[in-house]
Amino acid sequence: MVSLWGSKNGESNPNEEDHEEEQNGEGSRPTSRPARREPDERTQLLPPSRAGFLDPDDPAVSPYNLWSVRALRYFSIFFLIITFLWWVLLLVSIFVSPPMLHTRGSGFFDFSFTTLTAGILLSGILFFSAPSKAMEITSLIVGVFLIVDVIIITATARIRFEEGWVGIASVIWAALMAIYLVLVERVVAWGKKEEEERLTGRQETKRSVKEWLAVLSSTIIMSVMIAVVVLLTATLVLRARDASLQPSGDRWYVDNDKYEVHVACMGSITFNDAGERNPTVLVEAGEMPFEDTFDDWIYGAYQNGTMDRYCYWDRPGMAFSDNAPSPHSAGMSADALSEALAQAGEQGPWILVSAGIGGIYSRIFSARHVGEISGILLIDAMHEDLLYKIASPKRGFLLWARGVISPLGWDRLPAALFKGRTREDRVYGKSAYQGGKFIKQQLQENLVANSLTKSEVSQSRHIQSKDTPLVVVSSGISSRKDEEWAAKQEDLTKITDNLVAWETVNGAPHEVWRTYEGRTVLEAKLKQLVKA
Numbered sequence: 001m002v003s004l005w006g007s008k009n010g011e012s013n014p015n016e017e018d019h020e021e022e023q024n025g026e027g028s029r030p031t032s033r034p035a036r037r038e039p040d041e042r043t044q045l046l047p048p049s050r051a052g053f054l055d056p057d058d059p060a061v062s063p064y065n066l067w068s069v070r071a072l073r074y075f076s077i078f079f080l081i082i083t084f085l086w087w088v089l090l091l092v093s094i095f096v097s098p099p100m101l102h103t104r105g106s107g108f109f110d111f112s113f114t115t116l117t118a119g120i121l122l123s124g125i126l127f128f129s130a131p132s133k134a135m136e137i138t139s140l141i142v143g144v145f146l147i148v149d150v151i152i153i154t155a156t157a158r159i160r161f162e163e164g165w166v167g168i169a170s171v172i173w174a175a176l177m178a179i180y181l182v183l184v185e186r187v188v189a190w191g192k193k194e195e196e197e198r199l200t201g202r203q204e205t206k207r208s209v210k211e212w213l214a215v216l217s218s219t220i221i222m223s224v225m226i227a228v229v230v231l232l233t234a235t236l237v238l239r240a241r242d243a244s245l246q247p248s249g250d251r252w253y254v255d256n257d258k259y260e261v262h263v264a265c266m267g268s269i270t271f272n273d274a275g276e277r278n279p280t281v282l283v284e285a286g287e288m289p290f291e292d293t294f295d296d297w298i299y300g301a302y303q304n305g306t307m308d309r310y311c312y313w314d315r316p317g318m319a320f321s322d323n324a325p326s327p328h329s330a331g332m333s334a335d336a337l338s339e340a341l342a343q344a345g346e347q348g349p350w351i352l353v354s355a356g357i358g359g360i361y362s363r364i365f366s367a368r369h370v371g372e373i374s375g376i377l378l379i380d381a382m383h384e385d386l387l388y389k390i391a392s393p394k395r396g397f398l399l400w401a402r403g404v405i406s407p408l409g410w411d412r413l414p415a416a417l418f419k420g421r422t423r424e425d426r427v428y429g430k431s432a433y434q435g436g437k438f439i440k441q442q443l444q445e446n447l448v449a450n451s452l453t454k455s456e457v458s459q460s461r462h463i464q465s466k467d468t469p470l471v472v473v474s475s476g477i478s479s480r481k482d483e484e485w486a487a488k489q490e491d492l493t494k495i496t497d498n499l500v501a502w503e504t505v506n507g508a509p510h511e512v513w514r515t516y517e518g519r520t521v522l523e524a525k526l527k528q529l530v531k532a
Helices: 014-024 067-095 108-126 133-155 157-200 209-242 295-303 330-344 358-367 384-390 393-408 412-418 423-427 436-463 476-481 483-492 516-531
Strands: 250-254 259-267 280-284 309-314 350-355 373-379 469-475 498-505
Touching: 067 108, 067 157, 067 436, 108 133, 108 157, 108 209, 108 393, 108 436, 133 157, 133 209, 157 209, 209 393, 209 412, 209 423, 250 330, 259 295, 259 330, 280 358, 295 309, 295 516, 309 330, 330 358, 330 436, 350 358, 350 516, 358 373, 358 436, 373 516, 384 436, 384 483, 393 436, 412 423, 469 476, 469 483, 469 516, 476 483, 476 498, 483 498, 498 516
Parallel strands: 280 309, 280 350, 350 373, 373 469, 469 498
Antiparallel strands: 250 259, 259 309
């Protein structure tokens, strides 16, 4: 009996045999091709799988199979290690300047560029096997902005001098690594395509959920990088604008030409009836630059004939002066001032006028120029026993943290765009405290205030000439707020044995000259010292 699909028990169909003979022709040799089998329930309806090809999800389908892709990954890891070592070196240099690595700027910009570089390379390594067009485009955008930063830094003389070779090398390295990441993305994408075609027979156009998450994460991270580099560029544009502001005096190289400080003098050199040179008033600013605080009342006193000549300077990191290498104490600043005055051809006798923390600097300068000091005027000055407030570890950490993010211009940019802050405000005015140089100066002050600086000012108390005329003017508001401050004001009246006057201006704040009464008292006491 014949089954539905063919003969039973393998018996051949006579009709099929006759048909084959007719097809082969008479006398032809029977063909060896087996008879075509009709489909049954076990017949595979879909075409057979491609022999020798792997599934696209097979771990063996990887761009890492190519030596060129593996080499790029090793290079990326190597570059990340180099960047990390450079990052650590820059971090250390903020606190202690290694030889040849001191920059005349704050050092926060090169640290930021190196941090950005590390982030770029780390992103490239983490998402190495998941290349995407988004990663490539965002990396290219970062690279373009970094190239713009290179141009701004190298084209602006003042920024170029402040950043030095360290800052320039850091931003160039960042730009190269961003462009390198674009190359990596292209090569890995090519390698992925090649391996998929070789091992699976076609390029895989679909991504797994894991790959999509990798692409999303890398895009978010690189978008943050774009925002960071845009802020860095905008802050550099502000710095380039600020660099066009010229100081009223001259800058002088000090400390073996490591950095420059700004010194300016106003008035003429005069002599008394005995042919002796009249004293020059040497002003030491307090917590803010001279140009923002003392300038108005000192210039007013000069116009009123209280003095014939006065000089002032910007401490390292303030206004028009460069940052000094770290660590940097008040005594080092006093030596820098001495060197700058000598180069400028300025000489005593001096009447020292200082306020706040500036009193510490003036007292050290006085002790190191015994015989050249004709008088000292302390305006609500800080006592050495209160330096622990400046040396607070919490304050130091906050200063460091502010310094690290200062290149982003998170406060300077909005102030310039929405509050109308000018370059004068940013260099020495109300916004000066937001700049990296100023923050670095405050951090340097914090690091050694209760150690090196306190030791120097304590020594100066013993060296100070006891015959030097002394005037102390205190703030009534500060004294009432802080009993310790009031007690230390009294102790300052004893640094010499020749106290001319001690006066407390009741309604005056810490910056005594901000009130009319304060100005009147200060001008009168200064005139008293000049005429003494």
